[in-house]
Amino acid sequence: MRTLLCAATLVLVTSSLTPRLLNASDLPGIPPETVADYIHAVIEADRTFYTIHVVERQQKHGVTTAAENWRTKKNVLPLPAQFLMESSDLAMKTGLKVRYRLISLWPINPGNGPYNEAEKNGLESVRQHPEQSATNTVRDGDQTYFQAIYADRAVSQACVTCHNAHPKSPKKNFIVNEVMGGLVIEIPLAP
Ligand code: HEC
Numbered sequence: 001m002r003t004l005l006c007a008a009t010l011v012l013v014t015s016s017l018t019p020r021l022l023n024a025s026d027l028p029g030i031p032p033e034t035v036a037d038y039i040h041a042v043i044e045a046d047r048t049f050y051t052i053h054v055v056e057r058q059q060k061h062g063v064t065t066a067a068e069n070w071r072t073k074k075n076v077l078p079l080p081a082q083f084l085m086e087s088s089d090l091a092m093k094t095g096l097k098v099r100y101r102l103i104s105l106w107p108i109n110p111g112n113g114p115y116n117e118a119e120k121n122g123l124e125s126v127r128q129h130p131e132q133s134a135t136n137t138v139r140d141g142d143q144t145y146f147q148a149i150y151a152d153r154a155v156s157q158a159c160v161t162c163h164n165a166h167p168k169s170p171k172k173n174f175i176v177n178e179v180m181g182g183l184v185i186e187i188p189l190a191p
Contacts, residue, residue, distance in 0.1 A: 032146035033135060036185050040133070040150050043084065043100060043183065048155045051080045056158040066162075080159070081112075084183075097143065097188040102152060104181030106171035108163065112181075119184070122149035127179045138186065145186040151179045 055066045055077055066077040078086065081102050088100045105123050107113045114120040122134035130151035138147045154160045160174045174180055 032187060032189065033133075033148065035187055036133070036135075036146065036148035039098065039100070039185055039187070040148070040183065043087075043185070044150070046087075047080060047084055047183075050083050051158055052156045055080060056156050059158060079162075097145075098186070100183060100185045102181055103149075103184055104152075106169065107181070108166050108168045119149065119182075122184075123182045125149075126151040126182050130179050134182075137189070144189045146189050147184060147186045149182040149184050152181045152183045154178050154180050 058064045058077060059066070064075055064077060066079045067073065068079060068082070070076045070078045070082065084100065084102060092099050101112070103112050103114050103119060103123060105114070105120070105127075114123055118136055118138075122136065125134040126132070126149055130153065134149040136147045136149075138145050154163075154174055154176050157176055159180060160176055160178075163169050163174050163180065164172045
């Protein structure tokens with residue numbers, strides 16, 4: 001009897017000491033806000049790197065420049081905004097319905113203005129509180145999306161110089177580090 005009790009205690013003690021391996025499916029879901037923050041961290045890192053270490057670097061050394069007509073003009077780079085839009089299109093092609101775009105209260109391309117009043121409010125909110133995303137839920141056809149708008153800052157002089165000089169830019173006095181617009185990320189919520 002005594003031996004049996006000892007064995008049972010040993011089993012209990014060792015099983016409470018052995019770390020139990022958790023499967024991702026055992027855990028509660030990651031909130032959409034956090035998923036959007038993860039995606040944002042990656043997109044922003046790529047966008048900043050491309051602008052500073054590819055576009056700005058090539059322009060500074062007179063190698064080449066970035067321009068809208070990069071597809072037809074083989075020796076120019078895609079604009080940072082086009083890099084982002086093209087990668088969003090590729091992400092959509094995976095079928096995962098994750099999408100993102102740039103918007104602004106002073107868009108060079110009128111198609112990049114806020115789609116509605118809620119997006120306009122989101123842009124104003126991230127301009128005042130750049131550290132905090134503006135979140136919402138939007139519907140497109142049968143699909144509901146979680147939407148997060150993040151501040152899009154002028155991380156380099158190249159952002160400012162190009163926008164201020166662009167003939168179609170409604171604002172000509174952007175300064176470095178200013179919030180120039182917003183990065184909208186939309187991820188599908190369960191149907
Ligand atoms: C070489 C020029 C150039 C550079 C550099 C550049 N942009 Fe732009 N940006 C543009 C053009 C042109 C568009 C419009 C693209 C389109 O047709 O949708 C645009 C689009 C945008 C938009 C969407 C609203 C709009 O104006 O249409 C935002 C926001 C934006 N850029 C912010 C930035 C930031 C921040 C940087 C630096 C990280 C940057 N841009 C670098 C030229 C530039």
